[in-house]
Amino acid sequence: MTYRNPPTTPRKSATFDDYTLSEIRRAAATGIYDIRGAGAKRKLPHFDDLLVLGASISRYPLEGYRERCDTGVVLGSRYAKKPIELKIPITIAGMSFGSLSGPAKEALGRGATLSGTSTTTGDGGMTEEERGHSKTLVYQYLPSRYGMNPRDLRRADAIEIVVGQGAKPGGGGMLLGQKISDRVAEMRTLPKGIDQRSASRHPDWTGPDDLEIKILELREITDWEKPIYVKVGGARPYYDTALAVKSGADVVVIDGMQGGTAATQEVFIENVGQPTLACIRPAVQALQDLGMHRKVQLIVSGGIRNGADVAKALALGVDAVSIGTAALVALGDNDPRWEADYNELGTTAGAYDDWHEGRDPAGITTQDPDLMKRVDPIAAGRRLANYLKVMTLEAQTIARACGKNSLHNLEPEDLVALTIEAAAMAGVPLAGTNWIPGKNGF
Amino acid sequence: MPAINVSKATHEQDHEQSRASRVFDLAEMPLRELNQALHDLAPGSNETAWEVLHPKGSHSVAVGVDQPITIDVRGSVGYYCGGMNDGSTITVHGSAGPGVGENMMSGLITVKGDASQYAGATGRGGLLVIEGNASSRCGISMKGIDIVVHGNIGHMSAFMAQSGNLVVLGDAGDALGDSIYEARLFVRGKVESLGADCIAKEMRPEHLELLQGLLDRAGATGVKAAEFKRYGSARTLYNFNIDNADAY
Numbered sequence: 001m002t003y004r005n006p007p008t009t010p011r012k013s014a015t016f017d018d019y020t021l022s023e024i025r026r027a028a029a030t031g032i033y034d035i036r037g038a039g040a041k042r043k044l045p046h047f048d049d050l051l052v053l054g055a056s057i058s059r060y061p062l063e064g065y066r067e068r069c070d071t072g073v074v075l076g077s078r079y080a081k082k083p084i085e086l087k088i089p090i091t092i093a094g095m096s097f098g099s100l101s102g103p104a105k106e107a108l109g110r111g112a113t114l115s116g117t118s119t120t121t122g123d124g125g126m127t128e129e130e131r132g133h134s135k136t137l138v139y140q141y142l143p144s145r146y147g148m149n150p151r152d153l154r155r156a157d158a159i160e161i162v163v164g165q166g167a168k169p170g171g172g173g174m175l176l177g178q179k180i181s182d183r184v185a186e187m188r189t190l191p192k193g194i195d196q197r198s199a200s201r202h203p204d205w206t207g208p209d210d211l212e213i214k215i216l217e218l219r220e221i222t223d224w225e226k227p228i229y230v231k232v233g234g235a236r237p238y239y240d241t242a243l244a245v246k247s248g249a250d251v252v253v254i255d256g257m258q259g260g261t262a263a264t265q266e267v268f269i270e271n272v273g274q275p276t277l278a279c280i281r282p283a284v285q286a287l288q289d290l291g292m293h294r295k296v297q298l299i300v301s302g303g304i305r306n307g308a309d310v311a312k313a314l315a316l317g318v319d320a321v322s323i324g325t326a327a328l329v330a331l332g333d334n335d336p337r338w339e340a341d342y343n344e345l346g347t348t349a350g351a352y353d354d355w356h357e358g359r360d361p362a363g364i365t366t367q368d369p370d371l372m373k374r375v376d377p378i379a380a381g382r383r384l385a386n387y388l389k390v391m392t393l394e395a396q397t398i399a400r401a402c403g404k405n406s407l408h409n410l411e412p413e414d415l416v417a418l419t420i421e422a423a424a425m426a427g428v429p430l431a432g433t434n435w436i437p438g439k440n441g442f
Numbered sequence: 443m444p445a446i447n448v449s450k451a452t453h454e455q456d457h458e459q460s461r462a463s464r465v466f467d468l469a470e471m472p473l474r475e476l477n478q479a480l481h482d483l484a485p486g487s488n489e490t491a492w493e494v495l496h497p498k499g500s501h502s503v504a505v506g507v508d509q510p511i512t513i514d515v516r517g518s519v520g521y522y523c524g525g526m527n528d529g530s531t532i533t534v535h536g537s538a539g540p541g542v543g544e545n546m547m548s549g550l551i552t553v554k555g556d557a558s559q560y561a562g563a564t565g566r567g568g569l570l571v572i573e574g575n576a577s578s579r580c581g582i583s584m585k586g587i588d589i590v591v592h593g594n595i596g597h598m599s600a601f602m603a604q605s606g607n608l609v610v611l612g613d614a615g616d617a618l619g620d621s622i623y624e625a626r627l628f629v630r631g632k633v634e635s636l637g638a639d640c641i642a643k644e645m646r647p648e649h650l651e652l653l654q655g656l657l658d659r660a661g662a663t664g665v666k667a668a669e670f671k672r673y674g675s676a677r678t679l680y681n682f683n684i685d686n687a688d689a690y
Binding site: 032144145148149150153176177188189190191193194195199203204205210213214216217220221222223224 | 528566601605682
């Protein structure tokens with residue numbers, strides 16, 4: 001009888017996992033970093049790590065379907081003559097025409113309008129589809145200034161000065177040649193078919209003192225009518241919020257690293273910036289320290305998926321949340337019905353993120369005339385409205401369980417954390433304890 | 443429309459231009475009322491001549507004007523004078539702070555003195571004339587505007603310039619036209635250095651004609667187009683190539 005030594009089970013490295021190995025091979029073969037869309041995919045502390053306490057002997061609930069629970073929010077009440085009034089505290093984040101197809105932009109406008117909320121332009125100017133179908137449209141003022149003009153500025157309902165975004169704080173936009181169609185090229189004053197890299201810095205101001213003067217100029221051009229937002233990526237939320245307030249913003253928008261992008265380097269998306277959860281309390285603290293909480297509104301985005309996320313974000317002190325990736329999914333992005341097409345592109349429904357290549361089977365992140373026909377703007381807008389309605393109902397369900405007659409009455413005391421990390425970031429106690437890491441000296 | 447103090451200018455030296463001007467003295471009236479009055483002008487209004495006194499470095503003087511009027515600013519201004527101008531003729535009888543004529547759509551802005559950083563930034567149309575020098579980042583991200591600088595310009599001018607023409611009668615600083623797209627740059631004097639993907643280009647007859655037209659419109663009398671060199675994009679960075687990585 002021959003004796004064989006027992007074999008060892010093949011062991012893969014946790015450090016050099018399959019994804020890492022594939023990325024090394026890809027880099028070695030192509031000589032270029034990986035570019036993709038969407039936000040950070042790594043596991044991060046998030047709203048799932050928080051729980052809502054609900055009512056008990058010391059707190060009584062509201063009847064789920066009977067008693068009023070307000071969802072409205074007013075944005076821009078600090079200086080704007082015409083603040084924005086939204087029916088729900090969930091807005092649609094800025095996404096460019098160019099990155100998205102015309103029908104997709106129209107669908108976002110339709111869905112937002114049906115839901116009584118706002119949608120936002122992006123790094124490509126304002127399109128007629130979007131203006132025409134959006135009751136409330138926020139016009140982004142970006143470093144590239146593609147398509148920027150005073151006429152669109154005046155027909156916007158609010159202006160969002162974009163300093164950065166969560167997927168790439170400190171990085172500019174990117175739109176590769178495949179998506180620079182004639183129409184996109186004309187709107188951006190660029191040659192067709194080139195790889196377009198937007199500026200990362202504004203061309204005519206640097207720093208908070210200049211920003212204050214820039215905000216003054218935009219207010220003067222628009223006769224102080226429009227709310228002015230300042231959007232930053234989640235990098236230094238305390239100071240960025242304080243400086244935006246100091247510069248005269250009506251609304252501060254903070255986008256965490258789960259927030260999506262049309263196209264950015266993978267290394268940037270996954271390694272620069274902070275998770276959404278980590279950005280909220282420092283931003284709220286800055287507003288409170290300045291006596292401006294609820295006077296300057298705070299919008300947070302990056303990985304908001306459902307009504308629980310909305311309720312938890314509001315409980316931490318934000319005035320509204322914004323969705324981008326989730327809105328695209330509601331329109332039909334990454335839908336398994338296109339699985340065969342995804343497979344042909346070497347991916348699978350749910351993982352498709354090569355939005356920059358312009359071959360989106362769902363017809364959303366493309367300028368291909370045939371593919372974009374796959375989005376019916378009316379039906380897709382309806383789906384987005386349904387989804388927003390569900391999120392709102394879910395958030396109300398949670399708020400009523402906490403005895404709150406407005407979503408904005410939710411408070412940090414309604415929350416506990418499941419992990420030490422989330423407890424420290426959110427500034428709420430670890431479940432089952434009264435321990436908030438970092439508070440009270442330990 | 444807010445109540446506006448309208449008076450006739452009494453300055454002797456300005457008498458000629460101001461005979462029928464609507465005069466706005468920023469020493470007495472707030473900036474807000476000036477810009478509001480300019481925006482409230484109805485198309486075809488006969489109030490076509492405006493004069494702004496004592497600007498004293500105010501920011502955002504005459505921004506967002508969209509009527510074909512003339513505005514004479516008697517003194518130096520701060521940031522963003524004439525920002526997003528669409529059709530008006532603005533003359534700054536002094537120097538201008540950062541971002542004069544930023545994102546101009548059409549019209550004419552003339553600065554009699556010097557201009558600070560970002561003059562004409564992202565401008566889409568019209569003509570910006572700086573009779574003195576312009577500082578750094580002149581014409582940054584320009585998108586169709588024409589800029590004529592009678593003096594010198596600072597570093598990083600025409601950075602990422604997309605379209606339009608920048609004409610410099612004097613010298614240009616470091617990194618001229620870095621990452622330039624399709625804008626044309628004409629420099630008569632010395633260029634300290636060219637930025638990434640910006641190269642000297644052949645001056646063809648159509649360029650000479652274009653340039654001479656701009657020089658004439660900008661009041662650069664006696665200056666010949668043939669004295670200039672043309673610079674523009676080598677177009678090597680338009681599509682990513684790993685062997686150009688050092689230039690990105």
